[in-house]
Amino acid sequence: METTVSRLQLIIPAYRMHTQQFNNAIADINETDALKRIEGRTNHIVWMAGNLVNCRYWLASVLGLADKDPNEQLFKDAKALDPAATYPTLTALKAEWHKISPMVFQKLHTITDEELNEAYPFGMGVGFVEENKLNMVGMCIGREDYLFGQIGLMRRILDYPGMKYDIDESINY
Incomplete structure (x- = not known):
């Protein structure tokens, strides 16, 4: 799918790589x-994966999509891990990831520069970061990078092989 939105040409490949990386x-x-x-002391992998899914749902909301994370109460605003909470399985989180991701991907291809420039206050008060939808897309990609790094480290600590960068060509979002 070709995009005509030049401001997102750097973001869309990273978004697609992250979509792939979730499975890996x-x-x-x-x-x-x-x-x-x-x-x-650490978060567990389910918490990290749940935050990745929640980040995609949050981005969907920023971009004007109505879909809501069914596990929002556990993950909204990067809520701290609650050792007493019952978290969804990795299988359930993977299903949610692949439910919301194609919808956000489609929106990234159709959103206009005008929409990306719309104000989106996020309350961090960082003078050099304009609070708009475009920068929220970038912040989401950054958050995903961080969480994938944490999962990669946890894989090694738990004696799993390092995360691979295999590509599944059937995933086109």
Whole structure:
């Protein structure tokens, strides 16, 4: 799919790589290991994966899509891990990831520069970051990078092979 939105030409390939990386990040991790924390101090992989999914739903909202994360109460605003909470499985999170991701991808291809320039206050008060939808797209990509790095580290700590960068050509979003 070709985009006519020049301001997103750098973002769309990163978005697609992240879509691919979700599968690679959680590949072969069993559900028991996915809930392990290191010395009770780290987040577990399910929390990280859930935050990735929530980030995609948040981006959908920023871009004007109505779909809501069914697990929002666990992850909204990068809510801290609650050791007493019951978290969804990696399988359920993967299904949500692949439900919302193509919708956001489509929107990234159709959103106009005018829409991207729309104000989107996020309350961080960073003088050099204009609070608009375009910068929210960039912040989402940055958040995803961070979470994939955490999952990659947890894979190694839990004695799984490092995350691969294999591409599944059937995933076109």
